[in-house]
Amino acid sequence: MKTIYILWIRQIIRFWRSKPRLFGSLGQPLLFLLAFGFGFGPVFAQAGRGNYLSFLAPGVICQTIIFTSIFSGIEIIWDRQFGFLKETLVAPVSRLSIMAGRTLGGSTVAVFQGVIAFCLSLLVGFCPVNWWTVPLAFLIMIMTSLLFTAVGTAIASVMSDFHGFQIIMNLLVMPLYFLSGALFPLDNLPPVMKTITRLNPLTYCVDGLRGVLLGAGVFSLGFDLLVIFSVLMFFLFLGSYLFSKIQI
């Protein structure tokens, strides 16, 4: 327990001390909300789809969470490169508790950023239909952050240096995000696109959040939660397994 706690608090301290990350976490969602929200708003309204900013806000919250969580998971590569990982790996503690502490730390940071994105979207005019659904939204945010921190951990466990990092960002994270329905509605898509979005776990996070906050989900909330939960379990196991196999 102590191990998990100390690894968790380390992530929080590191995040808190790194001011660029802190401010960067404000900038990106704000930019998306303003540029896209107000940029595409009129077109969206003309097409009879209602308020684009409201539609977009859950997508931007998810975006913030997925970027931060995958990045937190991938921080293992930094720790490996700068040697700190060895310090934890020779300690008399299980790899599982190391993994648990890191994952919780990364996910806490990501949820924190998600909440900031949520507050920013409130500032620019977003409003949930029902305030009592906010705790449920919080739950989805937590699950999303755990899921993608575990994905990051799994990736980082098999990558020994930074070279693959940019590739992962461009070939995995960006497509996951753009093909998730975060930016556009999922109905009336060409069949290929439709299939891809249906296979993307982030789709269900965005849809779940949109369903909860706006009552405008494509799938039922139960189905969204089921998918997120299953994928989460899968990646927690995969991440723990790959992490336990790390050799220095």
Next chain:
Amino acid sequence: MSSIISVSNLVKKYKNVIAVDDITFTVERGEVFAFLGPNGAGKTTTIKVLTTLLFPTSGQVAINGYNPTTQQDLVRKSFGIVFQDPSLDDELTAWENLDFHGVLYGMDKATRHKRMNDLLEIVQLSDKKKLLVKTFSGGMKRRLEIARGLIHHPLIYFLDEPTIGLDPQTRNQIWNYIIALNKMEGTTVFFTTHYLEEAERYSHRLAIIDHGKIVACGDLAYLKDLTQSEHLEEAFLKLTGHEIREESAGTGDNIRMRLRARR
């Protein structure tokens, strides 16, 4: 069973390199034991196997009587280590780095804080404990790592080239701490080096390792006797057929020094 480290016929292969090739040696309790060899000799690989970071390809290893492959936690509780490359968290303070270590080793707050203060005193970093490690010089980081490895009162202390890339004055200072700790707490010290004079001056016994093999092992008098040499340098030359520095040891050192300076 009295030897605190015992290694027999240890082999470690990476994909197509035999890094450690059938080595056998023991280290006794309270001893200062040196592994002397040029870059690429297999020193770090041996330490990684002894400290549970790598599994041996074949052979037997016992650390404090435990097997590093099957009894990892018991082995891990028995030793402290200073790695060849830096392993501190630069974004944390000196104190936080030490505290993190104490928690990982299951020490309660009062015990670990007392120990941390004592060790900071010894390595003369007490007044710097609230500073972020990234503001430290190479020598200060090393001293902090040396203190960190001892927080949990290990029986065995592994030091992988503890003074590499440091200036002579800092090197001396660091050795004074290590020797003092060996005397005060009876900690067994296992260190690797490619500096002849360090092995000569500080070890009770040493093993000369070259191309993954131990070419000789014993105390200084024995090695000189064996080779009919005046100095360890001469003995090394006779045993390995080359000087310790000839195989681009200098370049490796320079690169590491530059890397260290960048941090």
